[in-house]
Amino acid sequence: MNAMKIPAALLPSDGRFGSGPAKIRPEAVAELASEGSRLLGTSHRQPPVKDLVRRVRTGLMDLFSAPDGYTVVLGNGGAAAFWDVAAFSLIIKRSSHGTFGEFSTKFAKTVAAAPHLEDPAVASVRAGSVILPEPVPDADTYAWAHNETSTGATAPVHRIGGADPEALVVIDGTSAAGGIRFNLNQTDVYFFAPQKCLGSDGGIWLAFLSPAAVERVELLASDRWIPDILSLKMAFDHSMQNTTLNTPAIATLFLLEQQVRWLNDNGGLGFAAERCLSSARILYSWAEQNPATTPFVAEPGLRSPVVGTIDFRPEIEAARIAATLRAAGIVDVEPYRTLGRNQLRVGMFPNVDPGDVAALCQCIDWVVERMDN
Ligand SMILES: *Cc1c(COP(=O)(O)O)cnc(C)c1O
Numbered sequence: 145m146n147a148m149k150i151p152a153a154l155l156p157s158d159g160r161f162g163s164g165p166a167k168i169r170p171e172a173v174a175e176l177a178s179e180g181s182r183l184l185g186t187s188h189r190q191p192p193v194k195d196l197v198r199r200v201r202t203g204l205m206d207l208f209s210a211p212d213g214y215t216v217v218l219g220n221g222g223a224a225a226f227w228d229v230a231a232f233s234l235i236i237k238r239s240s241h242g243t244f245g246e247f248s249t250k251f252a253k254t255v256a257a258a259p260h261l262e263d264p265a266v267a268s269v270r271a272g273s274v275i276l277p278e279p280v281p282d283a284d285t286y287a288w289a290h291n292e293t294s295t296g297a298t299a300p301v302h303r304i305g306g307a308d309p310e311a312l313v314v315i316d317g318t319s320a321a322g323g324i325r326f327n328l329n330q331t332d333v334y335f336f337a338p339q340k341c342l343g344s345d346g347g348i349w350l351a352f353l354s355p356a357a358v359e360r361v362e363l364l365a366s367d368r369w370i371p372d373i374l375s376l377k378m379a380f381d382h383s384m385q386n387t388t389l390n391t392p393a394i395a396t397l398f399l400l401e402q403q404v405r406w407l408n409d410n411g412g413l414g415f416a417a418e419r420c421l422s423s424a425r426i427l428y429s430w431a432e433q434n435p436a437t438t439p440f441v442a443e444p445g446l447r448s449p450v451v452g453t454i455d456f457r458p459e460i461e462a463a464r465i466a467a468t469l470r471a472a473g474i475v476d477v478e479p480y481r482t483l484g485r486n487q488l489r490v491g492m493f494p495n496v497d498p499g500d501v502a503a504l505c506q507c508i509d510w511v512v513e514r515m516d517n
Pocket of ligand 1: 292
């Protein structure tokens with residue numbers, strides 16, 4: 145089976161379709177090797193790296209058209225670490241979550257495990273759909289994921305009707321940030337890591353904070369013990385100086401700055417979102433017309449423009465397709481580990497050329513035609 149060799153003429157120009165870590169532009173890597181090599185191995189407390197952090201922060205403010213008073217904070221540990229940051233530095237007593245896949249569920253579980261908090265309210269729905277948190281009278285924080293990377297479903301981002309107006313909206317935007325348009329002023333905290341749409345490596349988290357979020361952070365910092373690494377107050381204070389609590393990965397920051405600049409120079413979030421939508425239209429219309437496949441997310445309005453999940457008829461083994469693609473250099477289209485479906489998952493972040501998504505579809509067709517089903 146794996147001796148099956150996809151003709152070179154069908155192959156995409158770049159075979160990286162992962163949902164994170166995801167394709168990094170070769171131009172950014174080349175820039176890292178030339179310009180970036182002057183920063184690598186130098187102090188993050190000195191002006192050159194501090195200036196890099198400043199450009200990341202102001203570039204993100206531009207990219208997301210951040211409203212007045214919002215600010216960008218960053219720290220080490222990646223997006224999953226931010227779930228613990230939220231448990232310590234954002235939630236006063238009780239949160240309300242919408243869970244519709246692995247990432248939004250893990251966020252709620254992290255909070256549920258925190259001994260200093262009450263059990264969160266959790267609204268859940270089966271994988272492939274979306275549910276927002278329910279308004280509950282004692283909730284001081286509302287949380288969900290903008291894009292559920294494990295299932296390929298995208299949720300709306302807006303304030304929850306019937307919630308306490310003082311409650312914060314905290315959104316895990318990790319796989320959406322930089323690829324899906326939304327209004328930042330509908331959130332108080334929008335956090336993400338840069339290894340998905342933002343074309344960099346993992347290991348850091350970034351978060352937009354509203355004025356109300358900053359107030360909350362100050363309140364809790366003076367009120368409870370918080371480990372330094374999970375203290376949003378510490379991260380905030382350092383970020384205002386364009387530094388981090390401890391040493392960041394300078395290469396990650398450099399690649400992030402390259403990507404943010406590339407997106408802003410080409411038209412910002414509108415450009416990025418359109419590029420992802422072009423890829424998504426190609427993938428979903430192919431999957432709808434193909435007798436072998438169906439889009440996993442049944443409701444077209446919930447289908448993610450950045451992470452596409454495609455089910456195969458049971459007699460066509462998706463894992464074998466993924467293995468054949470991998471042998472040809474097309475990588476990371478395997479489905480999310482725990483979803484357990486006969487499926488392929490395709491990362492369509494802004495760095496992915498829509499033409500390459502079309503080529504991927506052709507390659508899949510080529511493989512399926514030659515499988516002995
Ligand atoms: C990838 C992802 C995470 C985890 O990010 P890490 O940086 O690996 O911790 C969290 N939430 C969502 C929605 C993601 O897509």
